[in-house]
Amino acid sequence: MTGPRFTPLAASLPATVPFVGPEAQERARGQAFRARLGANENGFGPSPHAIAAMAAAAGEAWKYGDPENHDLRAALAAHHGCAAENIVVGEGIDGLLGYLVRLMVGPGDAVVTSAGAYPTFSFHVEGFGGVLHRVPYAGDHENPEALIAKAREVAPKLIYIANPDNPMGSHHPAETIAAMIEAVPEGSLLVLDEAYIEMAPEGTAPLIAPSDPRVIRMRTFSKAHGMAGARVGYAIGAPDLIRAFDKVRNHFGMSRISQAGALAALQDRTWAAYMQRLIGAARDKIGAIARENGLTPLSSATNFVAVDCGGDGDFARAVLEALTDEGVFVRMPGVAPLNRCIRISCAPEPELEILAEALPRALARARAASSR
Amino acid sequence: MTGPRFTPLAASLPATVPFVGPEAQERARGQAFRARLGANENGFGPSPHAIAAMAAAAGEAWKYGDPENHDLRAALAAHHGCAAENIVVGEGIDGLLGYLVRLMVGPGDAVVTSAGAYPTFSFHVEGFGGVLHRVPYAGDHENPEALIAKAREVAPKLIYIANPDNPMGSHHPAETIAAMIEAVPEGSLLVLDEAYIEMAPEGTAPLIAPSDPRVIRMRTFSKAHGMAGARVGYAIGAPDLIRAFDKVRNHFGMSRISQAGALAALQDRTWAAYMQRLIGAARDKIGAIARENGLTPLSSATNFVAVDCGGDGDFARAVLEALTDEGVFVRMPGVAPLNRCIRISCAPEPELEILAEALPRALARARAASSR
Numbered sequence: 001m002t003g004p005r006f007t008p009l010a011a012s013l014p015a016t017v018p019f020v021g022p023e024a025q026e027r028a029r030g031q032a033f034r035a036r037l038g039a040n041e042n043g044f045g046p047s048p049h050a051i052a053a054m055a056a057a058a059g060e061a062w063k064y065g066d067p068e069n070h071d072l073r074a075a076l077a078a079h080h081g082c083a084a085e086n087i088v089v090g091e092g093i094d095g096l097l098g099y100l101v102r103l104m105v106g107p108g109d110a111v112v113t114s115a116g117a118y119p120t121f122s123f124h125v126e127g128f129g130g131v132l133h134r135v136p137y138a139g140d141h142e143n144p145e146a147l148i149a150k151a152r153e154v155a156p157k158l159i160y161i162a163n164p165d166n167p168m169g170s171h172h173p174a175e176t177i178a179a180m181i182e183a184v185p186e187g188s189l190l191v192l193d194e195a196y197i198e199m200a201p202e203g204t205a206p207l208i209a210p211s212d213p214r215v216i217r218m219r220t221f222s223k224a225h226g227m228a229g230a231r232v233g234y235a236i237g238a239p240d241l242i243r244a245f246d247k248v249r250n251h252f253g254m255s256r257i258s259q260a261g262a263l264a265a266l267q268d269r270t271w272a273a274y275m276q277r278l279i280g281a282a283r284d285k286i287g288a289i290a291r292e293n294g295l296t297p298l299s300s301a302t303n304f305v306a307v308d309c310g311g312d313g314d315f316a317r318a319v320l321e322a323l324t325d326e327g328v329f330v331r332m333p334g335v336a337p338l339n340r341c342i343r344i345s346c347a348p349e350p351e352l353e354i355l356a357e358a359l360p361r362a363l364a365r366a367r368a369a370s371s372r
Numbered sequence: 373m374t375g376p377r378f379t380p381l382a383a384s385l386p387a388t389v390p391f392v393g394p395e396a397q398e399r400a401r402g403q404a405f406r407a408r409l410g411a412n413e414n415g416f417g418p419s420p421h422a423i424a425a426m427a428a429a430a431g432e433a434w435k436y437g438d439p440e441n442h443d444l445r446a447a448l449a450a451h452h453g454c455a456a457e458n459i460v461v462g463e464g465i466d467g468l469l470g471y472l473v474r475l476m477v478g479p480g481d482a483v484v485t486s487a488g489a490y491p492t493f494s495f496h497v498e499g500f501g502g503v504l505h506r507v508p509y510a511g512d513h514e515n516p517e518a519l520i521a522k523a524r525e526v527a528p529k530l531i532y533i534a535n536p537d538n539p540m541g542s543h544h545p546a547e548t549i550a551a552m553i554e555a556v557p558e559g560s561l562l563v564l565d566e567a568y569i570e571m572a573p574e575g576t577a578p579l580i581a582p583s584d585p586r587v588i589r590m591r592t593f594s595k596a597h598g599m600a601g602a603r604v605g606y607a608i609g610a611p612d613l614i615r616a617f618d619k620v621r622n623h624f625g626m627s628r629i630s631q632a633g634a635l636a637a638l639q640d641r642t643w644a645a646y647m648q649r650l651i652g653a654a655r656d657k658i659g660a661i662a663r664e665n666g667l668t669p670l671s672s673a674t675n676f677v678a679v680d681c682g683g684d685g686d687f688a689r690a691v692l693e694a695l696t697d698e699g700v701f702v703r704m705p706g707v708a709p710l711n712r713c714i715r716i717s718c719a720p721e722p723e724l725e726i727l728a729e730a731l732p733r734a735l736a737r738a739r740a741a742s743s744r
């Protein structure tokens with residue numbers, strides 16, 4: 001008996017995982033983390049109205065979710081001042097990126113992204129046989145000019161940028177992104193990942209005509225709305241592009257509970273405003289903890305802070321591992337020189353206190369190891 | 373500006389939807405259904421323990437679900453007497469079928485299924501450019517011998533069979549499926565969709581070595597467990613096949629709430645046993661209602677009953693449309709001669725009473741229309 005007859009493409013793919021989950025680390029450690037600060041999750045949690053809506057929907061879980069996501073799309077359209085035809089809802093931005101790449105990228109097709117940018121996007125591109133062209137960050141920012149220059153060179157199907165950026169937490173003002181859209185070469189589509197946009201300064205989100213065919217915007221309930229585990233993302237774009245998702249998506253793929261939760265979360269503007277203040281205060285607190293330990297927090301437009309540990313990637317890795325041993329889950333960028341940083345999620349005070357308490361010991365261990 | 377540069381395959385696909393949801397029908401009618409009996413949902417709902425687990429997990433929805441689905445896989449492995457390495461959890465059987473097809477089927481690859489069998493499987497195959505070879509049902513049963521004979525002819529990557537069957541509710545005994553597995557040609561993989569297996573007579577599920585490379589079994593929490601809206605399915609197969617899902621799946625795609633609900637549902641064996649009795653009684657009730665109206669209920673091994681309306685597809689369609697007008701949501705098979713039936717989901721007594729009340733009027737209307 002031979003093994004499974006995979007497609008040549010599937011056979012060539014590694015059984016890679018873009019991220020190892022904290023639960024796997026906990027199982028390996030034999031102990032739960034004391035502070036869960038690594039996955040850009042939002043420990044302040046969902047709106048109480050969203051929690052109530054999800055709890056109420058649990059009893060209705062025998063029904064499939066509405067495959068058209070009608071009510072949520074209508075509410076999102078009203079929120080964004082566009083038509084429901086401009087919006088597709090999917091299983092997180094991860095899921096939507098997968099569908100988009102499948103629609104656009106075949107074997108050998110070029111795609112432009114940044115070295116060190118979101119690994120799951122790259123996972124999808126490679127998964128459909130696309131060829132990634134990566135340009136370096138400019139300092140701690142993705143580099144729109146370099147991305148466009150590379151696009152002019154390789155004529156990619158897709159150009160990916162996250163604004164604000166993950167993993168550095170940096171951002172470009174709206175004008176920079178608007179200028180980038182103007183410069184998108186004919187035949188390329190800009191994927192503007194705005195997962196963190198609600199936590200960025202006013203003026204970070206550019207005004208884009210919803211049906212502008214040059215760009216598709218990705219948004220999520222995972223970050224500002226604190227619903228990563230519910231898997232709800234959406235994209236805003238031109239109707240013919242949005243409609244094409246129906247060709248490939250898992251029509252009944254949305255959890256009914258998550259649909260109800262996202263709708264309630266969207267409508268709770270009080271909580272959304274409160275969340276901006278909580279996140280801002282937590283960013284300040286992480287910055288203060290970093291500085292107290294002689295480290296440099298980077299300016300953040302997101303719900304996490306990249307903290308420059310003052311050495312190279314090996315040193316940051318040593319700090320991360322020492323924090324892991326202390327029961328503090330953090331992550332770090334994968335590419336130099338970004339990987340001089342560790343990345344710490346905003347969280348309620350008690351978890352940040354654990355960080356404050358553990359970081360000096362972790363740094364001392366990392367420094368002792370690096371001076372050996 | 374040109375439109376989106378889709379891949380040639382994506383450009384060729386229709387923006388089809390395998391099923392229209394009942395919510396879309398309700399919006400078109402301007403009125404909610406009085407009885408929701410069309411989607412093979414289980415209106416008896418999830419285990420109370422599962423509801424409680426999901427409600428409790430709603431507050432934890434800020435955390436991504438464990439991408440390894442460790443706890444659920446471990447519990448499923450214990451339940452099935454296999455290793456966790458034999459199990460992959462995914463976003464419903466629909467999601468898992470999509471991943472499997474993507475791994476195995478490229479443009480031009482042959483796939484064998486039955487004419488009238490599960491449309492979402494065919495949607496995935498066509499979505500990846502596969503070529504479907506459909507064999508007819510034998511009466512109201514899928515035809516294992518014909519499927520195997522066609523497979524010997526076209527050397528397909530995949531052979532699909534559902535046991536019990538959807539949309540007819542029929543089933544084959546374990547020995548028939550076991551014999552089919554023995555006959556799977558080298559180089560083909562049997563996809564055994566057992567979505568309804570918990571509601572079939574004892575002895576319907578064949579004993580299969582979990583690592584048998586000739587077959588992958590699909591199971592779900594959508595049907596017997598009453599959790600269609602939570603999107604939890606799983607597959608049991610050889611470790612190298614199961615591991616390959618990691619190459620393409622949405623690793624963080626599972627709702628954390630759904631993971632918690634599925635685990636609780638699996639452990640509530642009392643509810644599972646109770647559910648079998650409830651489903652059995654509802655099947656009998658649907659059969660009685662059908663017979664009272666001069667229709668013929670087909671024997672069912674599932675949580676729905678296919679009811680032969682005694683005419684052709686047009687007549688059954690007229691009955692269905694009249695029921696829809698009465699506020700009773702049902703569906704019907706898409707292919708003759710299966711489409712002489714309408715398909716009615718098991719549900720609590722009050723909804724079946726609405727069916728009993730509405731069906732005579734619906735039949736009268738359909739008969740009046742067909743005699744015109």
